[in-house]
Amino acid sequence: MASLMMLPSGCCNAALSRVYLSAAAFRPAPSALGFGSQIATSAVHLSRRGAPPPPRVMEVETSLAPPDTVLSTGFDFKGYMLEKAAAINCALDAAAPLAHPERIHEAMRYSLLAGGKRVRPVLCLAACEVVGGGSAWAMPAAVSVEMIHTMSLIHDDLPCMDDDDLRRGRPSCHRAFDEATAVLAGDALLALAFGHLANPASYPADGSVPPDRIVRAVGELSRCVGAEGLVAGQVADLEATGVGTPVTLDHLEFIHLHKTAALLEASVVLGAILGGASDDQIDKLRKYAKSIGLLFQVVDDILDVTKSSEELGKTAGKDLASDKTTYPKLLGLEKSKEFADRLLKDSREQLAGFDPIKTAPLLQLANYIAYRDK
C-alpha cells in the first residue's frame, strides 16, 4: 500500500498495472484511518469567489497511455481513441452550439467540452462497428450518452449532493457559474441528449437507420438513466453515505450497477441497436457492458485511495472523508483487485463470438478501464 502511494507520479501507471497482474504485490486493506493524512495533503480548496471564466476552446485529452502489457495485439488503441475522441468532440461542439440565452449555453459547453477521454461515446461507436454498423449511424447516440454523463456530473457536484468544487481539474459548473445555471444547464443537456438521439435529422439521410431502431434506442437510454437506472444508483448511493449505515456487498453492487454501469450499458447497447445488432448480439454486448461498468467503479474506488487529487483531476480521498462504502473498504484492496480481474475476464468472454478483428477496440477499452490511472 505504502509503496503504491509513494511512487513518483510519472510511473504510477505502469507500476499499478504490474500490481494488478502480480498476486504477490497485493497488500491487506488499509484502515480508514490510514488514509487520513493522504486526504489532508491532497485536498484542493478553491476560493469561493473569482472562479476563472469558462474556456471556450475544446480540450482534447492526449495523455492516454495504457500499459505496455496490453498493447501487444498490434491494434493501435491510442490512435483509435484519439481519432474517435476528435470526431466525438466535433459532433458535441456541433450538437450544442452557442445560442440565446448565451450564458446557459456557455455553462452547457463549459462542462460538455471540458475534455475527458470520451469512454462512453467511444464504446458506443465501437459497439456499432462490432455488429457491422457504420460509425455515423451511432454518432447521435455517442453524443447523447456523453451529454447525459456530463449532466449527471453537473448535478452530482452541486452543494446539495456531493458538493464538489473540482471537476476534471477545473472548477465544477456551479462554481464557474452559479447553482441555478448549473441545474438548468444539466436539465438542458438531458433534454438535448434525448432530442438529439430521437431526431431523425441527426442520422444519415440515406435512411440507413430506420425509425424502429431510433425508438428502441430512446427507450433503452431512458430506462438506463431514469429511476430504474442512473438515478436509482445515485439515490442508493446518497442513502448509503452517512455515518453508521451498514452497506452490504449487494447494496454496493446495486449502486454501481446503476450509478455507473447503467450508462456504460446504454452506450454499448445503443451503439449495437443503431448498428443493426440481433437480439442475441445485444444480450452479449449488454453483459460485456455490465462487467466493464462494474469494473469501472471498482477501479475508481481503488484509485480514490491510491491517487492524489492532482493525479485524478478531482478531489481524491473523498470516499473516505465522507465515510462512503467502497470495494477496498468492504473487501480489502487485494480482493478488490481480484474482483476487477474477474470482471475483466467476464467482459472478454462475451466478445468471443464476434469478428476478432472488429472486437479489438472493445477488448482494449475494457483493458483501458481496468488499467487507467485516473
Add this chain to the structure above:
Amino acid sequence: MAFSASLFYPSPNLSSTKMPPSPLLFRRPSSVSLPVRCSSAAASSSFDLRTYWTTLISQIEEALDAAVPVRYPESIHKAIRHVVLSPGAKRAPPIMCIASCELVGGLRSAAFPAACALEMVHAASLVHDDLPCMDASPLRRGHPSAHALFGVDMAILAGDALFPLAYQHIVTHTPSPDPVPLSIIPLVLTEIARAVGSTGMAAGQFLDLSGAAAGSEKEILQVLEKKFGEMAECSAVCGGLLGGASDQELEALRRYGRAVGVLYQLVDDVLMESNGGTGKMRSNASIVKAVGMDRSLELVEEVRAKAKKELDKFKDKYGEKVLPLYSFVDYAIERGFVVEGRGLEASSAAGASVGSSETFSKGD
C-alpha cells in the same frame, strides 16, 4: 428553433387588432361551477368544458398513478409520486394534447401516453423551478413543494428521473405502428425535448431568474413565451402529430398553443395586479408592471384574437371538434370555474386552488 414561431416578433399586423376589453373579462375566479361560455361557437354548442376536463383528468391521473409505482429505492419513487400526483394540478398540457389529437380526427388512445408524458415533463420542470437556488418556493398549490418534503437532493433527482420516464412512457405505451406510424414517435420525442431544453422552458426560467423582469415589453414577452408558451405549443403539436395532422395544421396548432400558453400568464398578471398585487407571481417578469394595465389589456386581446384566428382555420373542416380548443382560450380569460385533479389527497385539493390559475405555467 426551426419550427418555432414567435407570437410577437416579427408580427406584421398585430397592432390592427385592438379591441376594447370586455368589462366581464377580468372577473376573479370563483369556486362556483358555471357552464363555460364558448363565445365563438356558443350558439351551436352543447359542449361542456368542465365535463370534458374532469373526465379526462381522472383518466390521466389513473394512468399517471400506474406509471409511477413505488419500488426500490423507495425514497426517490415516493418523491416522484408526490411530484406527478400533486393535488390541485389542472393537467392542462395532457388535455390540450388529447384535444388537439381528437381535433384532427385521431383516436384518444393514440395521444394518451404522450399526454401523460407531457404532464411528467411539466411536473419535472416545476420541481426544479421551486428549488432554493431558483424560485425558492416552499409551497406549490398550497402543499409543500418536493424539496421541502424530500430534500433538495431528492427534488433534483426526481426531476432528473421524470424527464427520461416521460420519453420511456411514450416509447413503451404509444400504440404503434397502428394507429400511430412508427416514424411519428421520434418527431414527438424531438418536439418535447426541444420544448423543455436550452432554447425552450429552461431558457425561460434562466431569463426570468437573470433579471429580464426589469426589461422591456419585448424581453418580458420573450420570457413568457419560453416559460409558458413552449409547453402549450408542444402539447398542441404532439397531439396533432399523433392524430395525423398535416404540416399546415401542425403549424396552426403550434401558433395556437403558444398563444394560449402566453395568454394564461398575461391574464394572471392582470388579475394579480387588479387584485392589489398580492399573491406569488409565477414569473418575476410582470407585464403589467412593465407596460401598464392598458397596454397589458391590449396584449391580452391581441393574443386571444391570434389564438382564435388559428382555430378558425379548423372550423370549416372539423366543425364542433374544435370546441375543446376554443374552450381553452375562453377559460384562460374567464376562469369561470375551478378545474383540478384530485391528486393524492382528494379532500384537500378544492380549497387550495381557488384563486390560483396555474395551467401551462410554473405557478404557485
